[in-house]
Amino acid sequence: MPGPLIGITGATGHIGRLVATRLAGTGARLRLLARDPSRLPTLNAPVQVARTSYEDTAEARAALAGVEVLFMVSAAESADRLAQHTGFLDAAAAAGVRHVVYTSFLGAAPQATFTLARDHWVTEEHLRSLGLAWTVLRDSFYLDFLPDLADPDGAIRGPAGTGRVGAVARADVARVAAAVLSAPESHAGAVHDLTGPQALTLAEVAETITRVTGRSTTYVDETIEEAYASRAVYHAADWQVDAWVSTYTAIAKGELASPAATVQRIGGQPPLSLAELLRSRS
């Protein structure tokens, strides 16, 4: 008896590609959904491919026909991301998908300090309202992304104070997602918090990057006013700047500080630390 057809979004990006690569060749039946299928990775097993964006709900419904279990990677940040998410979930329900696994954000809640975590909460609630089986993976900030916080002068600037963040490697998120997709019924109705093994201050993050990569990196604590002022040069929309600044204030408030044991429990391996991740890249 073949397993369910698993739809995977975001496979032209990091997480979706890692998940698709893990599942390909395991016997899982896969359909990769992409805005531009020509950019999909080549996998070591045949897979189905369908073209869709989240926002074109008619196209999405057609692309999802026959998919039983859907891995939905959250969309790129945009002013209408929430509408993209809810529209795509509606299309999934209309297409007959029976279980959605969604990548949310740690601490998703209506009053979360990180503004985008509020949108993830609304997406989660929408998913829960549809009557499908669901699983939510609440990823912390990606460890992979921490070095990118540094300016060209090597300074990570923001109002995080001495707050701690238990960031998680994309590879660990993908390992857990692949395990969940391989036995979705065991994870129906579950919210899984995905973090790394330790919660670090941004000063410790900077020290680790310097020590492991040799790239001199420092942490410069800003006030909230200084954070808005230092980002004004980008002339970005208010929602975008709020998201950038609240990345740091969420850390300052300790909302990302509690490491969870989920990666080890579901993924079967201890999560990567920042130092291990940086060493693996060099």
Ligand SMILES: NC(=O)c1ccc[n+]([C@@H]2O[C@H](COP(=O)([O-])OP(=O)(O)OC[C@H]3O[C@@H](n4cnc5c(N)ncnc54)[C@H](OP(=O)(O)O)[C@@H]3O)[C@@H](O)[C@H]2O)c1
């Ligand atoms: N936790 C964190 O620290 C953190 C940091 C950054 C982002 N994120 C969120 O986590 C998600 C996954 O991370 P990642 O590293 O895999 O991101 P990524 O490499 O940027 O990949 C995002 C994937 O989503 C697809 N996508 C984006 N918007 C879409 C839309 N409207 N319709 C259809 N497909 C769409 C992209 O397709 P294209 O290739 O066509 O663009 C790409 O395949 C991101 O999309 C973002 O929502 C989390």
